[in-house]
Amino acid sequence: xxxxxxxxxxxxxxxxxxxxxxxxxxxxxxxxxxxxxxxxxxxxxxxxxxxxxxxxxxxxxxxxxxxxxxxxxxxxxxxxxxxxxxxxxxxxxxxxxxxxxxxxxxxxxxxxxxxxxxxxxxxxxxxxxxxxxxxxxxxxxxxxxxxxxxxxxxxxxxxxxxxxxxxxxxxxxxxxxx
Amino acid sequence: xxxxxxxxxxxxxxxxxxxxxxxxxxxxxxxxxxxxxxxxxxxxxxxxxxxxxxxxxxxxxxxxxxxxxxxxxxxxxxxxxxxxxxxxxxxxxxxxxxxxxxxxxxxxxxxxxxxxxxxxxxxxxxxxxxxxxxxxxxxxxxxxxxxxxxxxxxxxxxxxxxxxxxxxxxxxxxxxxxxxxxxxxxxxxxxxxxxxxxxxxxx
Numbered sequence: 001x002x003x004x005x006x007x008x009x010x011x012x013x014x015x016x017x018x019x020x021x022x023x024x025x026x027x028x029x030x031x032x033x034x035x036x037x038x039x040x041x042x043x044x045x046x047x048x049x050x051x052x053x054x055x056x057x058x059x060x061x062x063x064x065x066x067x068x069x070x071x072x073x074x075x076x077x078x079x080x081x082x083x084x085x086x087x088x089x090x091x092x093x094x095x096x097x098x099x100x101x102x103x104x105x106x107x108x109x110x111x112x113x114x115x116x117x118x119x120x121x122x123x124x125x126x127x128x129x130x131x132x133x134x135x136x137x138x139x140x141x142x143x144x145x146x147x148x149x150x151x152x153x154x155x156x157x158x159x160x161x162x163x164x165x166x167x168x169x170x171x172x173x174x175x176x177x178x
Numbered sequence: 179x180x181x182x183x184x185x186x187x188x189x190x191x192x193x194x195x196x197x198x199x200x201x202x203x204x205x206x207x208x209x210x211x212x213x214x215x216x217x218x219x220x221x222x223x224x225x226x227x228x229x230x231x232x233x234x235x236x237x238x239x240x241x242x243x244x245x246x247x248x249x250x251x252x253x254x255x256x257x258x259x260x261x262x263x264x265x266x267x268x269x270x271x272x273x274x275x276x277x278x279x280x281x282x283x284x285x286x287x288x289x290x291x292x293x294x295x296x297x298x299x300x301x302x303x304x305x306x307x308x309x310x311x312x313x314x315x316x317x318x319x320x321x322x323x324x325x326x327x328x329x330x331x332x333x334x335x336x337x338x339x340x341x342x343x344x345x346x347x348x349x350x351x352x353x354x355x356x357x358x359x360x361x362x363x364x365x366x367x368x369x370x371x372x373x374x375x376x377x378x379x380x381x
Binding site: 053056057060062064065071075079111113114 | 195197198200201204207208286307308310
């Protein structure tokens, strides 16, 4: 694996040129982290978890607001978790109030659109269509998909912000796919 | 003395969602050096604008000594519990003291009848969420237009009042003096830069 061979090379160099190593080893680790970060970002976009709205958020981040994107994403997951829990309650209630259910899914979709959570938006749209038709089975199926995407996105983004922190504040992840 | 016209503009953003308030505040501050105040409801917005609860149905103008700050533009979400963005728009437009403040409405839903209703109700613009940086550029002309109207109103008041105090006088009406000075400087900036009243563009 590329990572292992990098570590091997760098440790060999260290035994010969220790002063040189002092400046190259952190750099090598850093560039490997940068690559991981770029790959994760690319995967988020290629897999359709995120769209260009997320890029918009990153454009709004600067020295005055250095953690803006993570703060917004944190707020998103706070709102979305609450909504998912409310949807869970509403969907199990009997008799089912499809109007209220639809309103909750609508709120979730709007929230998702603010951070560019494209897949979540799509799943919510399908969910709303089933609400419209009062199709319980369809609702349950699409709700499962919404919850799955919610978890996946949360995991990927937690990873993403952790990598960002490791790479260092001066670093900005490259654009999706570039 | 050259005045940075943009730095003086104060925008009041209204949205019940904390995430959206954070977003709109960043958008406003990033695009122009606006001063931004955010509130989570229409009734709080009216408080900030200086319309007290009991006065919210009347058209009385409040003197600047009340707990009011000068707002040059209101940008509000449409869907809010209690007072909707449309309700807030109507209250502002029905108030003699606030009617010239430009109002922009935001909504995640693209409903033509809703958009028309808002525009007919006096909204300057209707933004679809998620709001973009490019949308922010559309705010400038409306803010300047609002300032111009306010300027005209102040000049009308001045003409009927022979007491021309501008700077340095001991006057308990400090707020309106400060506003007058700012407005006169903005007006002279506008004339200098050759803006026409029909097409104002803030880059």
